[in-house]
Amino acid sequence: MDVKSINNNWLNLGRAITLVENNYEEGKQLLQQLSFETQTPVVGITGPPGAGKSSLVNGLITFLLQNNKKIGVVAVDPTSPFNYGSLLGDRVRMSDHFNNTNVFIRSIATRGSLGGLSAKIYEITDVMRHAGFDVIFIETVGVGQSEVEIAGLADTTAVVLVPEAGDEVQTLKSGLMEIADVFVVNKSDRDGADIFIKNLNALVHQKPSSNWSIPVIKTIAINGTGIDKFWEGIEKHNAIKENKEHQILLLVEKAWQLIQNEKMKQVNKHALMNDLKAHIDMSGFNLYQYIKKYFN
Ligand SMILES: Nc1nc2c(ncn2[C@@H]2O[C@H](COP(=O)(O)OP(=O)(O)OP(=O)(O)O)[C@@H](O)[C@H]2O)c(=O)[nH]1
Numbered sequence: 001m002d003v004k005s006i007n008n009n010w011l012n013l014g015r016a017i018t019l020v021e022n023n024y025e026e027g028k029q030l031l032q033q034l035s036f037e038t039q040t041p042v043v044g045i046t047g048p049p050g051a052g053k054s055s056l057v058n059g060l061i062t063f064l065l066q067n068n069k070k071i072g073v074v075a076v077d078p079t080s081p082f083n084y085g086s087l088l089g090d091r092v093r094m095s096d097h098f099n100n101t102n103v104f105i106r107s108i109a110t111r112g113s114l115g116g117l118s119a120k121i122y123e124i125t126d127v128m129r130h131a132g133f134d135v136i137f138i139e140t141v142g143v144g145q146s147e148v149e150i151a152g153l154a155d156t157t158a159v160v161l162v163p164e165a166g167d168e169v170q171t172l173k174s175g176l177m178e179i180a181d182v183f184v185v186n187k188s189d190r191d192g193a194d195i196f197i198k199n200l201n202a203l204v205h206q207k208p209s210s211n212w213s214i215p216v217i218k219t220i221a222i223n224g225t226g227i228d229k230f231w232e233g234i235e236k237h238n239a240i241k242e243n244k245e246h247q248i249l250l251l252v253e254k255a256w257q258l259i260q261n262e263k264m265k266q267v268n269k270h271a272l273m274n275d276l277k278a279h280i281d282m283s284g285f286n287l288y289q290y291i292k293k294y295f296n
């Protein structure tokens with residue numbers, strides 16, 4: 001399958017994802033054709049079950065369609081595979097118009113045996129980056145260990161929380177604090193929202209790796225309140241870009257996951273980082289060709 005055939009053709013994109021998902025040789029060859037200069041922003045949306053992640057993505061889709069954007073969505077381990085279909089309504093529901101809509105949605109079950117995200121999600125996202133979207137959203141339920149992984153997957157990670165008594169302390173313990181580029185306090189129609197936001201704001205401080213100051217955005221997904229602010233926060237973060245060192249750290253994490261997935265082989269992350277640094281700026285760099293040397 002030629003990588004060009006998936007650009008703006010979602011029937012082909014769907015086929016390509018299936019090839020990659022099933023580890024077919026054709027899928028592997030496709031991955032090795034990908035250009036790593038293509039930079040469609042990938043936005044990870046994570047947070048506890050039921051926080052309103054799908055509702056927020058739905059709101060973002062509605063908002064972005066009004067601005068003629070093309071949107072890709074990956075829902076990882078969705079509790080209900082029909083979630084988006086029912087939220088989005090007829091307009092973008094997968095139908096005869098599948099190829100004409102500006103929204104492409106794919107649900108995948110990709111949790112590995114240890115509960116973490118499997119390498120498939122990295123591969124699928126890399127394929128999607130070549131389909132001509134303006135933005136790609138990835139929804140995952142934040143449950144412990146998968147959080148660092150989603151940070152490595154996305155250019156911007158939004159952590160969705162809800163104002164609930166007692167939630168604060170647990171939330172901060174669970175590592176969500178470290179991975180958030182943007183905080184969203186959804187269900188702000190509930191009691192205690194403003195106090196929760198105030199407390200969260202007090203705890204959020206600048207990320208050591210950059211000069212980015214993490215915003216705390218108040219939303220009510222069910223009526224669209226704050227969706228514009230949420231998008232603004234995503235765009236601002238995308239514009240500053242994390243520093244190169246941080247990007248390399250994320251790339252090392254990704255390469256390591258991919259190697260683990262293929263070979264279950266122990267690779268020294270530090271050595272991997274040094275070697276990757278020497279290769280990353282070479283023209284035509286492709287991560288999937290690069291990692292092949294670790295498979296022998
Ligand atoms: N009151 C209120 N309810 C909301 C809001 N946003 C979402 N909900 C409701 O919360 C429930 C869960 O919303 P989802 O969008 O499915 O949440 P989710 O985080 O995607 O859930 P999982 O994917 O199952 O983890 C639904 O019944 C929504 O209608 C909000 O801002 N206010």
Ligand SMILES: [Mg+2]
Binds near residue numbers: 053054055079083139
């Ligand atoms: Mg959901």
